Amino acid sequence: MSATPPAPVPRHIAIIMDGNGRWAQQRGWPRIKGHEAGAESVQAVVRACRDAGVEYLTLYAFSVENWRRPREEISGLMRLLEHFLDRNEDELHENEIRLRVIGRLADLPKLIQRRLAKTSAATADYHRGNLILALSYGGRAELVDAMRGIAGKVAAGELKPDAIDEATVAAHLYAPDVPDPDLMVRTSGELRLSNFLLWQLSYAEWYVTDVLWPDFREADLHAAIDAYGRRKRRYGAVS
Numbered sequence: 001m002s003a004t005p006p007a008p009v010p011r012h013i014a015i016i017m018d019g020n021g022r023w024a025q026q027r028g029w030p031r032i033k034g035h036e037a038g039a040e041s042v043q044a045v046v047r048a049c050r051d052a053g054v055e056y057l058t059l060y061a062f063s064v065e066n067w068r069r070p071r072e073e074i075s076g077l078m079r080l081l082e083h084f085l086d087r088n089e090d091e092l093h094e095n096e097i098r099l100r101v102i103g104r105l106a107d108l109p110k111l112i113q114r115r116l117a118k119t120s121a122a123t124a125d126y127h128r129g130n131l132i133l134a135l136s137y138g139g140r141a142e143l144v145d146a147m148r149g150i151a152g153k154v155a156a157g158e159l160k161p162d163a164i165d166e167a168t169v170a171a172h173l174y175a176p177d178v179p180d181p182d183l184m185v186r187t188s189g190e191l192r193l194s195n196f197l198l199w200q201l202s203y204a205e206w207y208v209t210d211v212l213w214p215d216f217r218e219a220d221l222h223a224a225i226d227a228y229g230r231r232k233r234r235y236g237a238v239s
């Protein structure tokens with residue numbers, strides 16, 4: 001009997017971590033408690049991805065639209081982000097995981113910007129894994145920023161409009177060297193993209209679970225990876 005090949009593990013998983021507020025609400029707790037529990041899920045999922053051999057993990061942590069939330073919730077989330085970096089920096093070094101950030105970072109509090117820049121620089125040479133945090137991120141904002149970059153080159157005479165192709169656009173995104181996600185996970189059952197990675201997700205497989213983000217742990221990640229392993233990716237062709 002020949003051995004069956006191992007199910008393919010996605011090289012890049014992107015997650016819309018949703019449902020923190022509802023998780024807290026179900027318990028009669030303030031929303032920030034849900035975000036705190038969600039930070040535990042982040043830690044668990046980063047470890048599970050490392051163990052499963054997932055090379056890139058992108059986490060949607062704060063969208064451009066999330067600035068519309070109450071001021072106390074926003075400052076609570078920023079505090080949690082700082083706390084998360086404090087608690088996990090050693091582990092990033094131990095596991096040689098590179099931290100990267102995508103989004104309109106200039107909108108974040110200065111202290112957070114500095115902290116993110118410091119940890120990103122300190123882990124920049126690692127290649128065993130990549131943790132990409134989407135912060136003040138919007139898919140449309142990213143495309144607008146890319147178009148500004150491209151238009152600037154055209155205006156400077158460095159690029160001809162006819163020479164612009166998909167590779168040109170991809171090269172002007174926030175993390176141009178990162179391969180497109182193979183698998184997109186959304187927790188809490190919502191069936192929408194909420195302005196996440198509009199360009200990069202064009203051929204990703206989707207996995208939506210009703211599990212709320214604070215309850216999403218290693219076993220849930222494995223269920224998503226297993227489901228991915230059973231998909232047939234056709235990219236428009238016949239197979």
Ligand code: IPE
Pocket residue numbers: 017018019020021022023061062063066077188213
């Ligand atoms: C996701 O959980 C976390 C962020 C968007 C920062 P939510 O806060 O959106 O939780 P729900 O969707 O209100 O339950």
Ligand code: IPE
Pocket residue numbers: 016017018019060061062063065066190192194
């Ligand atoms: C998407 O969740 C953004 C993040 C997970 C950071 P939201 O809860 O903000 O999205 P909507 O409002 O349900 O679309």
Ligand code: MG
Pocket residue numbers: 018019020
């Ligand atoms: Mg939500």
